[in-house]
Amino acid sequence: MSVRLDTKAPERYQELLNKYDTWMFDCDGVLWHGDRLIDGAVEVLHILRSQKKRVLFVTNNATKSRRNYKKKFDGLGIEAHVDEVFGSAYAAAVYLSSVLNFPMDKRVYVIGMSGLEDELRSEGISFIGGTDPADNTLSAPGEIPPDPSVGAVLVGLDTSINYTKLSRAFRYLHSNPECVFLATNDDSTFPSEKGLLPGAGAILAPLLTALGPNRPATAIGKPNSTMLDAIKAKHDFDPERTIMVGDRLNTDIKFGKAGGLATLLVLTGITSEENLTGPSPSTIVPDYVTASIGDLRAAVAS
Numbered sequence: 669m670s671v672r673l674d675t676k677a678p679e680r681y682q683e684l685l686n687k688y689d690t691w692m693f694d695c696d697g698v699l700w701h702g703d704r705l706i707d708g709a710v711e712v713l714h715i716l717r718s719q720k721k722r723v724l725f726v727t728n729n730a731t732k733s734r735r736n737y738k739k740k741f742d743g744l745g746i747e748a749h750v751d752e753v754f755g756s757a758y759a760a761a762v763y764l765s766s767v768l769n770f771p772m773d774k775r776v777y778v779i780g781m782s783g784l785e786d787e788l789r790s791e792g793i794s795f796i797g798g799t800d801p802a803d804n805t806l807s808a809p810g811e812i813p814p815d816p817s818v819g820a821v822l823v824g825l826d827t828s829i830n831y832t833k834l835s836r837a838f839r840y841l842h843s844n845p846e847c848v849f850l851a852t853n854d855d856s857t858f859p860s861e862k863g864l865l866p867g868a869g870a871i872l873a874p875l876l877t878a879l880g881p882n883r884p885a886t887a888i889g890k891p892n893s894t895m896l897d898a899i900k901a902k903h904d905f906d907p908e909r910t911i912m913v914g915d916r917l918n919t920d921i922k923f924g925k926a927g928g929l930a931t932l933l934v935l936t937g938i939t940s941e942e943n944l945t946g947p948s949p950s951t952i953v954p955d956y957v958t959a960s961i962g963d964l965r966a967a968v969a970s
């Protein structure tokens with residue numbers, strides 16, 4: 669059973685602040701919708717820092733690199749440092765370099781955007797595809813010969829997805845069983861400022877369909893432990909005194925629970941009250957629920 673927090677009981681928020689030293693924040697649907705801040709996000713992060721809490725940002729959004737995010741945070745007036753930001757693009761690049769020890773003479777075929785390319789570059793991983801204009805075309809694909817130098821296919825959110833990219837990825841995976849199939853994340857939807865849109869999982873799905881059930885992809889982002897491993901490689905924290913704040917049950921909350929962290933769900937993104945108390949409530953139960961990150965301001969009002 670989740671503890672339902674309400675600003676009519678402000679002291680409960682200060683209790684939460686006293687109980688946890690490390691606060692991991694999801695981004696889309698918690699801090700912002702696209703470039704539109706959620707009310708109270710800046711103040712709450714400021715309160716946490718003033719109370720000497722460690723603040724980390726853990727996002728499945730692979731369209732930006734940590735450096736891109738730093739610029740976005742600066743632009744929105746949120747204090748943040750590059751080593752506090754953990755995106756699925758970064759985690760995927762680290763997974764290739766440090767877990768798979770991806771060979772230097774191989775390349776990754778990328779379906780994704782510039783943020784993903786930046787993180788691969790920063791890990792010394794060579795790649796093709798991605799934002800390459802040759803692939804960003806609406807014309808039908810030409811000949812796609814198998815290419816043994818493609819050692820992996822990596823799929824992330826790509827708002828310029830097309831048949832050529834899907835065909836190249838399919839060919840490299842279908843023609844070479846050794847070619848590693850990775851996804852930054854598989855969120856089905858994306859809470860943008862223009863409303864709910866298809867997520868990275870919807871970009872991945874056509875490939876999974878074409879390749880069939882015996883050729884699954886390894887997803888790196890939340891709820892997978894690969895994301896927590898990337899954080900643990902950079903930060904020591906006590907899981908008992910750490911809380912994950914998110915808007916999505918099957919990524920953020922599941923990630924927190926799997927990592928032995930406390931979990932706080934906000935209702936400003938993907939998850940609605942219906943998902944919690946409707947006719948078929950989710951089996952993923954957060955420790956705490958509150959309407960919005962802004963509610964945490966009540967902590968200093970109490």
Ligand SMILES: O=C(O)[C@H](O)[C@H](O)COP(=O)(O)O
Binds near residue numbers: 694728856857866
């Ligand atoms: O489709 C996606 O990639 C996700 O919807 C999006 O990126 C989620 O980002 P997060 O909520 O983890 O910040």
Ligand SMILES: [Mg+2]
Binds near residue numbers: 696
């Ligand atoms: Mg989110």
